[in-house]
Amino acid sequence: MLCPSCGQSTATDARFCPGCGRVLSAVVYAGFWIRFLAGIIDSIILIIPNIVLALAVEGLGGLLLQLALGLVYTVGFWVAQGATPGKMAVGIKITTVDGAEIDFGKALLRYFGYIASTITLFIGYLMIAFTGQKRGLHDYIAGTVVIKTR
Numbered sequence: 001m002l003c004p005s006c007g008q009s010t011a012t013d014a015r016f017c018p019g020c021g022r023v024l025s026a027v028v029y030a031g032f033w034i035r036f037l038a039g040i041i042d043s044i045i046l047i048i049p050n051i052v053l054a055l056a057v058e059g060l061g062g063l064l065l066q067l068a069l070g071l072v073y074t075v076g077f078w079v080a081q082g083a084t085p086g087k088m089a090v091g092i093k094i095t096t097v098d099g100a101e102i103d104f105g106k107a108l109l110r111y112f113g114y115i116a117s118t119i120t121l122f123i124g125y126l127m128i129a130f131t132g133q134k135r136g137l138h139d140y141i142a143g144t145v146v147i148k149t150r
């Protein structure tokens with residue numbers, strides 16, 4: 001079959017276009033625990049650079065640099081790969097609700113959506129366990145879903 005987005009020919013059972021990454025067949029949404037695990041992996045990856053920043057720059061400046069690092073790491077990987085290294089490690093990625101790659105605007109919106117999911121006493125994250133397409137508040141804010149890639 002041919003990819004409706006880029007026209008590349010793909011295997012009939014392919015879930016993603018090898019050319020542009022578009023979702024081609026029925027998706028499997030990633031649930032709460034696998035996404036929780038991905039978050040822990042990302043936190044572990046960021047521990048060392050955060051400690052280095054905290055030691056190198058004292059006070060508010062260091063804190064702001066750590067916040068900037070979290071933003072650049074997360075939004076950067078989302079835009080480049082659709083997933084942070086933690087999400088890649090567990091085989092999940094973010095797409096728009098219609099299966100397209102997320103762009104910078106959506107990635108940034110989703111990142112700030114994390115703040116909304118956090119200040120709701122984490123109910124925004126728990127929504128993943130209870131909504132049909134396993135979407136957190138941040139997914140509703142950015143128009144995204146998280147799907148399994150394998």
Ligand SMILES: [Zn+2]
Pocket residue numbers: 003004005006007008017018019020021022
């Ligand atoms: Zn394609």
